[in-house]
Amino acid sequence: AQTVTQSQPEMSVQEAETVTLSCTYDTSENNYYLFWYKQPPSRQMILVIRQEAYKQQNATENRFSVNFQKAAKSFSLKISDSQLGDTAMYFCAFRMEYGNKLVFGAGTILRVKS
Amino acid sequence: DTEVTQTPKHLVMGMTNKKSLKCEQHMGHRAMYWYKQKAKKPPELMFVYSYEKLSINESVPSRFSPECPNSSLLNLHLHALQPEDSALYLCASSQRSLAGALKETQYFGPGTRLLVL
Numbered sequence: 001a002q003t004v005t006q007s008q009p010e011m012s013v014q015e016a017e018t019v020t021l022s023c024t025y026d027t028s029e030n031n032y033y034l035f036w037y038k039q040p041p042s043r044q045m046i047l048v049i050r051q052e053a054y055k056q057q058n059a060t061e062n063r064f065s066v067n068f069q070k071a072a073k074s075f076s077l078k079i080s081d082s083q084l085g086d087t088a089m090y091f092c093a094f095r096m097e098y099g100n101k102l103v104f105g106a107g108t109i110l111r112v113k114s
Numbered sequence: 115d116t117e118v119t120q121t122p123k124h125l126v127m128g129m130t131n132k133k134s135l136k137c138e139q140h141m142g143h144r145a146m147y148w149y150k151q152k153a154k155k156p157p158e159l160m161f162v163y164s165y166e167k168l169s170i171n172e173s174v175p176s177r178f179s180p181e182c183p184n185s186s187l188l189n190l191h192l193h194a195l196q197p198e199d200s201a202l203y204l205c206a207s208s209q210r211s212l213a214g215a216l217k218e219t220q221y222f223g224p225g226t227r228l229l230v231l
Binding site: 033035037042043044045046047050089091095100101102104105106107109 | 145147151154155156157159162164169170202204206208218219220221222223224225227
């Protein structure tokens with residue numbers, strides 16, 4: 001069974017600084033998909049970024065980028081120029097290539113301070 | 115457009131009540147999902163519908179009854195709930211692809227906050 005581990009329950013960062021959230025996963029599959037979702041206090045689950053395991057190039061979406069290390073089974077999220085609106089719970093999630101079940105990590109609460 | 119809508123936003127019900135949660139999407143997605151989420155915890159998958167047929171039931175108690183009347187709508191019928199069922203109920207949808215491609219990304223609705231008294 002696949003598992004996803006987020007080892008940082010809570011983190012804080014100053015506005016405009018950079019922060020990295022960690023995620024590791026365990027799978028025997030070769031091809032799969034990884035996601036970061038953001039859940040602000042409104043509790044709307046918002047897709048931040050996604051990565052296909054067969055792509056070596058790290059995904060980037062504006063201020064959000066990932067460091068995908070397939071051999072190490074690591075998928076960290078870097079947020080540059082942090083903004084107050086980035087304050088949220090961040091979930092790392094895994095999905096097998098042909099499955100439709102998302103396996104979530106426990107989440108990391110990120111607080112951006114002014 | 116990646117919008118999934120859910121109604122109602124909030125629901126308070128007694129343990130003897132019958133109520134329904136509604137989810138709607140107009141993105142042409144053919145897979146729809148119900149999740150239950152407790153505070154500060156990740157979502158837990160309850161049901162998956164694929165092409166309007168129930169494909170996954172994660173051993174959910176029978177007091178939760180899903181229904182998919184058409185490709186755009188997903189309902190969750192609630193009956194005789196317990197206080198521990200109080201949670202945020204999230205709906206999601208994704209576009210089915212036989213190739214299991216990027217289209218399978220799940221997009222979530224804003225959720226229904228349910229309180230069972």
